Amino acid sequence: MCIVCGWINAIRTWNADLHENADLVRVRPLPYYLISEMKLAHKIRKLAGPLTYRRAWRRVRRSFSPLPLEPLRAKIDLKRLREIQQRYTDSSEGFAKYTDVDRYLRVNRERVQDLKLHRSTRKRVLDLGCGGGFFLFILKKLGHSVLGLDVGHIDLYTELVELFDVPRVLWTISAFESLPDLGQKFDWITAFSVRFNLYQQSKRSWGPAEWDFLLRDLERHLAPGGKIFLELDPPDYQASELHDFFVTRGATVERERIFFEKGLRFPSVSYATFGSKDSELASVAEADNHELHG
Numbered sequence: 001m002c003i004v005c006g007w008i009n010a011i012r013t014w015n016a017d018l019h020e021n022a023d024l025v026r027v028r029p030l031p032y033y034l035i036s037e038m039k040l041a042h043k044i045r046k047l048a049g050p051l052t053y054r055r056a057w058r059r060v061r062r063s064f065s066p067l068p069l070e071p072l073r074a075k076i077d078l079k080r081l082r083e084i085q086q087r088y089t090d091s092s093e094g095f096a097k098y099t100d101v102d103r104y105l106r107v108n109r110e111r112v113q114d115l116k117l118h119r120s121t122r123k124r125v126l127d128l129g130c131g132g133g134f135f136l137f138i139l140k141k142l143g144h145s146v147l148g149l150d151v152g153h154i155d156l157y158t159e160l161v162e163l164f165d166v167p168r169v170l171w172t173i174s175a176f177e178s179l180p181d182l183g184q185k186f187d188w189i190t191a192f193s194v195r196f197n198l199y200q201q202s203k204r205s206w207g208p209a210e211w212d213f214l215l216r217d218l219e220r221h222l223a224p225g226g227k228i229f230l231e232l233d234p235p236d237y238q239a240s241e242l243h244d245f246f247v248t249r250g251a252t253v254e255r256e257r258i259f260f261e262k263g264l265r266f267p268s269v270s271y272a273t274f275g276s277k278d279s280e281l282a283s284v285a286e287a288d289n290h291e292l293h294g
């Protein structure tokens with residue numbers, strides 16, 4: 001997208017918000033006055049709030065610092081890609097959409113741009129739950145050193161990772177279990193559209209105790225000055241206990257975007273070895289409380 005188009009899109013976003021607010025500013029019969037005022041306050045908070053601004057600003061920044069797809073596409077073995085696409089056209093599990101390489105390259109280009117990895121010196125990047133490897137493929141072509149980690153149970157992802165020649169470790173991330181030795185430290189650890197935080201049986205999502213364990217484990221794999229970026233799914237990022245938890249660990253949290261830009265921070269209170277998950281949860285909450293409120 002050209003710079004001007006990027007600006008126009010950003011301005012459109014702001015205009016759409018302003019337009020909604022304009023409706024609310026109109027004089028309304030008195031009984032609705034208070035309600036309208038509350039709505040207006042809400043809208044203004046939304047407008048002036050950091051979320052709308054940050055989203056629009058990211059869009060602008062991408063247009064200032066474009067990352068053309070054509071040179072990336074040119075590196076793909078198109079004959080092999082066509083074969084894969086043909087085999088999954090009628091996939092009953094809905095995998096066909098993942099063979100739309102252009103679409104997923106665009107999605108992942110934005111991720112690369114937003115993390116400014118297209119303008120960075122060579123980094124070692126580990127992507128947890130790497131799926132088809134689109135994100136790492138782009139990074140690899142930009143000169144970074146990459147490693148994916150995934151369960152590897154989806155054949156299409158395996159075929160895509162091979163097509164992209166992205167190295168991958170097969171591993172199932174489980175609550176309260178350490179990752180394997182990956183043979184190196186990483187400058188970045190990322191995870192997009194995170195799914196590993198779901199208990200398969202109960203479908204319950206991880207809480208602070210599970211995340212605390214993983215983050216401590218990830219720190220072992222981080223090089224000094226390393227960063228972690230997680231992108232959660234809606235039910236998880238809407239959990240306010242998780243929001244507070246990630247903040248105490250040093251993240252900036254913007255809805256689903258959890259960014260440990262300056263590494264991790266752990267509470268000074270020590271964690272004992274716990275007998276059960278419940279007591280573990282309680283203790284993490286206590287430690288968090290200590291961190292938040294002193």
Ligand SMILES: C[S@@+](CC[C@H](N)C(=O)[O-])C[C@H]1O[C@@H](n2cnc3c(N)ncnc32)[C@H](O)[C@@H]1O
Binds near residue numbers: 129173191192197
């Ligand atoms: C929704 S896909 C996202 C793929 C990729 N991160 C993206 O955003 O395009 C979720 C990925 O997480 C992987 N995954 C799910 N549970 C996992 C686990 N317990 N350990 C490792 N990977 C897991 C799946 O195999 C799948 O590739």
